[in-house]
Amino acid sequence: MGSPAETAPSGLTDEEARRRLERQGPNRLVAEPRGARWKELLGTLSDPMALMLGAAAAVYALMGETRDAVILLIALFPVLAIDVILEARSRDALKKLASAVSARVLVVRGGRTFEVPTEDLVEGDVVHLKEGDVAPADGEIQQGSHLSFDESVLTGESQPADKAPGDRFFAGTAVLSGKAVGVITRTGPRTEYGKIARLVAESSGESTPFQRKLHALVIRLGIVAAVAAGILLVLGLLRGLPFGRALLPAISLGMSAAPEEFLLVYTVFLSLGAFRLTASNVLVRRLAAVETLGSTTVICTDKTGTLTSGRFQLERHEPLAPDVTEDELLVAAVLACEPEPADALEKDIVAHSQEHGIDVGRLHSEWRLVHDYPFDPVGKHMSHVWESTGGAAARLVAKGAFEGVLEHCDLTPGGVAEAEKVHTALADAGLRVLAVAGRDGPMTGERESDESGLRLFGFVGFLDALRPEVPGAIAACQRAGIQVKLITGDHALTAHAIATVAGITHDDAEILTGDLLDGIPAADLPARAARSSIFARIRPEQKWAIVDALARSGETVAMTGDGINDAPALKRASIGIAMGRRGTEVARASAGLVLLNDDFTSIAATVLSGRHIFENIQRAFVFLLPMKVTILGLAFVAPVLGFPALLLPVHLVWLELIIHPVAAFLFEAEPAAPDLMERPPRPPDDPLVPKGLAIASVVSGLLVTIAVLGAYLKGLDSSETYARSHALAVLSLASLLTVFAARAGDHAWWKLPMPRGARFWGIWAGAGLSLPLFMAWPAAAHVLRITPISGRDWLLSAGLAVGAVAWRAFGIPKPPGAVAS
Numbered sequence: 001m002g003s004p005a006e007t008a009p010s011g012l013t014d015e016e017a018r019r020r021l022e023r024q025g026p027n028r029l030v031a032e033p034r035g036a037r038w039k040e041l042l043g044t045l046s047d048p049m050a051l052m053l054g055a056a057a058a059v060y061a062l063m064g065e066t067r068d069a070v071i072l073l074i075a076l077f078p079v080l081a082i083d084v085i086l087e088a089r090s091r092d093a094l095k096k097l098a099s100a101v102s103a104r105v106l107v108v109r110g111g112r113t114f115e116v117p118t119e120d121l122v123e124g125d126v127v128h129l130k131e132g133d134v135a136p137a138d139g140e141i142q143q144g145s146h147l148s149f150d151e152s153v154l155t156g157e158s159q160p161a162d163k164a165p166g167d168r169f170f171a172g173t174a175v176l177s178g179k180a181v182g183v184i185t186r187t188g189p190r191t192e193y194g195k196i197a198r199l200v201a202e203s204s205g206e207s208t209p210f211q212r213k214l215h216a217l218v219i220r221l222g223i224v225a226a227v228a229a230g231i232l233l234v235l236g237l238l239r240g241l242p243f244g245r246a247l248l249p250a251i252s253l254g255m256s257a258a259p260e261e262f263l264l265v266y267t268v269f270l271s272l273g274a275f276r277l278t279a280s281n282v283l284v285r286r287l288a289a290v291e292t293l294g295s296t297t298v299i300c301t302d303k304t305g306t307l308t309s310g311r312f313q314l315e316r317h318e319p320l321a322p323d324v325t326e327d328e329l330l331v332a333a334v335l336a337c338e339p340e341p342a343d344a345l346e347k348d349i350v351a352h353s354q355e356h357g358i359d360v361g362r363l364h365s366e367w368r369l370v371h372d373y374p375f376d377p378v379g380k381h382m383s384h385v386w387e388s389t390g391g392a393a394a395r396l397v398a399k400g401a402f403e404g405v406l407e408h409c410d411l412t413p414g415g416v417a418e419a420e421k422v423h424t425a426l427a428d429a430g431l432r433v434l435a436v437a438g439r440d441g442p443m444t445g446e447r448e449s450d451e452s453g454l455r456l457f458g459f460v461g462f463l464d465a466l467r468p469e470v471p472g473a474i475a476a477c478q479r480a481g482i483q484v485k486l487i488t489g490d491h492a493l494t495a496h497a498i499a500t501v502a503g504i505t506h507d508d509a510e511i512l513t514g515d516l517l518d519g520i521p522a523a524d525l526p527a528r529a530a531r532s533s534i535f536a537r538i539r540p541e542q543k544w545a546i547v548d549a550l551a552r553s554g555e556t557v558a559m560t561g562d563g564i565n566d567a568p569a570l571k572r573a574s575i576g577i578a579m580g581r582r583g584t585e586v587a588r589a590s591a592g593l594v595l596l597n598d599d600f601t602s603i604a605a606t607v608l609s610g611r612h613i614f615e616n617i618q619r620a621f622v623f624l625l626p627m628k629v630t631i632l633g634l635a636f637v638a639p640v641l642g643f644p645a646l647l648l649p650v651h652l653v654w655l656e657l658i659i660h661p662v663a664a665f666l667f668e669a670e671p672a673a674p675d676l677m678e679r680p681p682r683p684p685d686d687p688l689v690p691k692g693l694a695i696a697s698v699v700s701g702l703l704v705t706i707a708v709l710g711a712y713l714k715g716l717d718s719s720e721t722y723a724r725s726h727a728l729a730v731l732s733l734a735s736l737l738t739v740f741a742a743r744a745g746d747h748a749w750w751k752l753p754m755p756r757g758a759r760f761w762g763i764w765a766g767a768g769l770s771l772p773l774f775m776a777w778p779a780a781a782h783v784l785r786i787t788p789i790s791g792r793d794w795l796l797s798a799g800l801a802v803g804a805v806a807w808r809a810f811g812i813p814k815p816p817g818a819v820a821s
Helices: 014-024 036-045 048-062 066-101 192-202 209-238 243-257 260-280 288-293 326-335 344-355 360-366 402-406 413-428 470-479 492-502 514-518 525-531 540-552 564-572 585-590 600-640 649-669 691-715 720-744 758-776 778-784 791-810
Strands: 104-109 112-117 126-130 138-150 161-163 174-186 282-284 298-301 313-319 367-376 381-388 394-400 431-440 455-463 483-487 534-536 557-561 575-579 593-595
Touching: 138 367, 174 367, 209 243, 209 260, 209 288, 209 600, 243 600, 260 282, 260 288, 260 600, 260 649, 282 600, 288 575, 288 593, 288 600, 298 540, 298 600, 313 326, 313 344, 313 413, 326 344, 326 360, 326 394, 326 431, 326 455, 344 360, 344 455, 360 367, 367 394, 394 402, 402 413, 402 431, 402 455, 413 431, 413 455, 413 492, 431 492, 470 483, 470 492, 470 600, 483 492, 483 540, 492 534, 514 534, 514 540, 525 540, 540 557, 540 564, 557 564, 564 575, 564 585, 593 600, 600 649, 600 691, 600 720, 649 720, 649 758, 649 778, 691 720, 691 791, 720 758, 720 791, 758 778
Parallel strands: 298 483, 298 557, 483 534, 557 575, 575 593
Antiparallel strands: 104 112, 104 126, 126 174, 138 161, 138 174, 282 593, 313 455, 367 381, 381 394, 394 431, 431 455
8 A cells, every 4th residue: 555645635725624613613522511601701700709899889879978889890800810810820720731632633624744743634635554552533544554443441342343445433532543545524522432531521520628618618607697697687677777777788898708719719729720730741731630749649540651761672582492593583573563654663673673683674575464364452463464475374473461472372291381481581671571482384364273373483572661750759659648549551561660660659469450340349449459569451440449448448540541431530539640742632621730741759749739829828818817706796796796897898808909919929939848748648528727826826816806806896986987997907917817827737937937939028018008108198098087096006906816816836846646737
């Protein structure tokens, strides 16, 4: 057959492809849900703070206080702008990351052959496929020979499907052998596999324990706000206030209790952390994956390309001497390859043989390939049938896994023992070993009979070198209390050699192979999987059983995968990690993280990042918690005691514009603790904030509430405006001190280095200066209904703030056995 590039159709023109892409949409197996943009807009507009600001503006308007109504409506813009800017920043960052793993395919358009992203494929496009490729859409084969596809993802049958011109191929199926030119007939969700892929990728994964606790907190705060607001409304009406006047304190309380800051901090921290992870070549598809990986207890990793470089080089060839010569082995190895090999291993075999004196050109002139027996996924081997140029002789040569090839060989018990000895020596050296066997004689055209009675020539051993940085990354994970488990399709000896060099802690007696795994009852598998750190000769479908067993035993499991058959296991894992280079689109769609460089060190970096992000989320929550207690207390207590409302909606807008930037930006940039990777994984049932810190935060919030109310009551001797100004001064200064309490956690403040970044001090100073600047600016003071206070009262405010918060500077006592935050 001629080269596809020489005889391929000219394909669509660029203009035809462009028009069809506009009409058909991108070739995505998982399409964007309908109305996603509208849902996003409605989500922004339904911000609790925004809704209550609108309600307060309406009440002011009905009361005839037009100025206050307009001010609150104007205040809607900065409040919404913060949410919009932060969400847009997160969304744009993730879109940029997503483009980094755009798969590409060789397409013919206008007579030119070039690569395009698979998303740009349209019906009618002419594409080239070769061994190892995954079909990007449904189509029909136009040209090709010796073709076979793995269609198990659609049919469930492991037997390869032979293909010829005129046959159909399907999206998501893999080319096992041969080359083809095909025409695309269906793209995206219209493909056979598109329906399955969409269900796999869009199925809602289980919420993380942290997410569930966070949503429970939001619901509880919402209930508290609703009940307290109702009490204030009823009290106001009982005191004879007009409905509008009674409603305003209730709205203020609702605004003060709105818990959107917690959700905002969680989303923003994960989004910005995900963006920074690109430096470690990690694409984050689901934000919760970062937080989950930070609490992972088990990492299941494959070998090729993750722990190793993924570039096999033929290191050794071992004939079964004295019966087989080196030349006989190398000739057989060459004939076990395609005449024009596309596979990297076959190219290496041919090059290695030429370096050792084999005239490959003359060999191919003497022998003509007449038939392929495709890759057998059970025996893990394939074979070629050759005919001599004159047609007088025939030869079959097979190569593949030792166990599978051995079943077809005619060896004496002594020959088997010798072969096993040579194979063991090669595998024990960490080589990937292929057996080579063959026979001369007439062929029947039936695979079973043609592959019987083979002579074992020997072995070729390929070295896939361990990445030099892997041992350090694995050591870091194991020091962090994370078990690393190797799951590979390689021989147990090869897996053991790699695990030893990589430094994976394991028990040699507990190495588990696929055959042994099949014989273990489901009830016993969790305990058995927990004891094993090396799983060898594992089939893709067995990965799900391993991950499921570990998850059932209570582990938080991270798993790597690259194939379509890995998708169920990636979904079953607490966090699925897909390979970006060799991973299929469906594997990437099923995973929470994509490793753009297929490198284990990226996993270790993400574990550190996940722990760091969670630590900073906790710091932000430790800041928000006492602030929420204080603001809620002030909004409730003053009206209940019959005093004029201390916090009006406009003051809550000011606090909103301070709290959001401080919580969202100041703590997000905090550096990681030096011992972060020395700590054990965080238990899933841990609270959002450690109990001691939560109690200290609530107590601090109550003390600040008392201090602010004390300043307010004292100031009422002068006027309501002065009292409010004095109270807000105490609240502002207390919030600045709470920042340092949140940074330190349960440590003494002086045990942490002072922040050095301009970002920290800029945000901190901006928040602190906002109140005195507004007091000095008549227009702003008029809007906020505040006035400048005396220097003496500023000193008193500072004393009250220090008394309410600074007691935390000495640290929080920890219960025995607790780990410092």
